[in-house]
Amino acid sequence: MAGIPRHQGALISAGVLLGTGLGGFVDGILLHQLLQWHSMLSSQLPPTDLVTMKVNMFWDGLFHAFTWLMTVMGLGLLWRAGQRPEVPWSTRTFVGALSMGWGLFNVVEGLIDHHLLGIHHVHPGAGQLAWDVGFLLFGALLVGAGWGLIRAGRRDTRPRGAPVSTVRERLVERRA
Amino acid sequence: MRDSRLVSFVLLVGLLVTTAASACPNCETSQVVKASVLGEDFWRYLVMMVVPFLFIGAVSAYLYRIGLPR
Numbered sequence: 001m002a003g004i005p006r007h008q009g010a011l012i013s014a015g016v017l018l019g020t021g022l023g024g025f026v027d028g029i030l031l032h033q034l035l036q037w038h039s040m041l042s043s044q045l046p047p048t049d050l051v052t053m054k055v056n057m058f059w060d061g062l063f064h065a066f067t068w069l070m071t072v073m074g075l076g077l078l079w080r081a082g083q084r085p086e087v088p089w090s091t092r093t094f095v096g097a098l099s100m101g102w103g104l105f106n107v108v109e110g111l112i113d114h115h116l117l118g119i120h121h122v123h124p125g126a127g128q129l130a131w132d133v134g135f136l137l138f139g140a141l142l143v144g145a146g147w148g149l150i151r152a153g154r155r156d157t158r159p160r161g162a163p164v165s166t167v168r169e170r171l172v173e174r175r176a
Numbered sequence: 177m178r179d180s181r182l183v184s185f186v187l188l189v190g191l192l193v194t195t196a197a198s199a200c201p202n203c204e205t206s207q208v209v210k211a212s213v214l215g216e217d218f219w220r221y222l223v224m225m226v227v228p229f230l231f232i233g234a235v236s237a238y239l240y241r242i243g244l245p246r
Contacts, residue, residue, distance in 0.1 A: 009239060009240040009243020020229075041221065051208050055209055059213075066226065105232065108231050
């Protein structure tokens with residue numbers, strides 16, 4: 001791999017989009033549907049009767065559609081990255097990018113939808129602000145952890161398909 | 177051959193599902209919901225929903241560029 005330029009960015013951009021999709025689906029499935037803490041417009045149009053519930057469900061569906069599109073785009077970028085020999089197939093870089101994508105989703109969506117526009121909150125009612133801030137902090141943590149992993153992954157140079165040495169092989173090599 | 181049968185099956189299931197979902201398109205509730213969704217706030221809500229995704233897409237594009245080979 002020496003002398004071949006390393007294009008970490010291709011893997012990072014794919015991972016960020018996929019991570020955003022993951023984060024969006026966790027929000028949509030867990031918070032919107034399973035726990036039913038909020039819907040997309042639940043602060044502006046509280047789902048208290050059938051009509052308002054259905055309207056919120058439409059916007060939740062549209063939110064899921066955009067999340068799905070991000071996931072598809074991320075998959076496409078990942079596939080293209082895998083076809084380029086100059087992209088190091090680094091687990092740390094990819095997992096870091098996934099974490100960063102999820103965190104970015106939390107931070108960006110949290111700031112815009114929860115704080116700036118107020119169209120919904122994580123857990124409306126008592127402790128609403130604490131839940132919203134906690135959501136942001138969790139996102140910031142994911143972004144920080146992801147960035148750290150990406151920086152550590154800069155040292156990885158193994159191209160896609162190259163054999164991975166197992167722990168046992170590395171121990172044998174060291175003893176030899 | 178298998179692929180075309182699979183595609184036909186998926187299309188048929190999709191048709192059945194959408195038919196069931198629109199079983200009562202003229203019900204009063206459906207009319208009210210449609211009017212509410214497609215009302216004057218539709219574009220405002222759509223823009224509010226899309227903006228976070230556009231921003232993250234821009235960040236992804238930026239990270240692609242800063243990760244280019246030196």
